[in-house]
Amino acid sequence: MFILVACSNNSEDNSTNSDKIEEVNDSAQLSEDTTLQTNELELQNKELSSALNSMETDLNYKKEEAEYYKQLIDDLIEDYSDTQLKDLAIKLWDYQLEINGVSVPTNGIVEIQENTIEISLIERQSAYPIFPNEIYMQGQISGNYIDHLKMTSNPSETYVTDGTVVTAIHHKFVDVEKGSTISFTVSEELKKRLGLETTQITINKK
Known part of the structure; x- marks a missing residue:
């Protein structure tokens, strides 16, 4: 089993x-x-x-x-004259002339020690235009602001920077020798905008 x-x-x-x-x-x-x-x-x-x-x-x-x-x-501003409107518009546009980032003095004479010298003409407009465009644009310097600066010395390099409300032209000189002089002129209109006493700008390399 x-x-x-x-x-x-x-x-x-x-x-x-x-x-x-x-x-x-x-x-x-x-x-x-x-x-x-x-x-x-x-x-x-x-x-x-x-x-x-x-x-x-x-x-x-x-x-x-x-x-x-x-x-x-x-x-x-409805009753403002054309002159008054332009004066207001001018206040919305700012122009600066700088040498190595420092504003040019009213007498137009700059003493500098750096071997590289950069001349910058800057146009700055208001980020918030408060006037109608036809009035606002009257505040801009006549023509192209770049043409209001005339170089009598040849720069090593010239270039433009362009932003939304700020533009600038830069003239750069490199390896500038001691005792050298760099000179240029600005227009009478730009002179007034910058508050300068002269249209002749002189840079002396110390």
């Missing part, structure tokens, strides 16, 4: 169950992490939307404020 005995592999069953439990736990953790990230993103979205709405409100207010002041200025 033969007796058949059924054997159960408990080790394999336990391992399979452990894998399933671990898989379920991983899925639960992933779901929890996803929910947490979703909530964080929704919160960030609400904060960004609130900030955007606030910025739009501020922008609309600024536009209304700007329009109000523009209308106020238009009303104030």
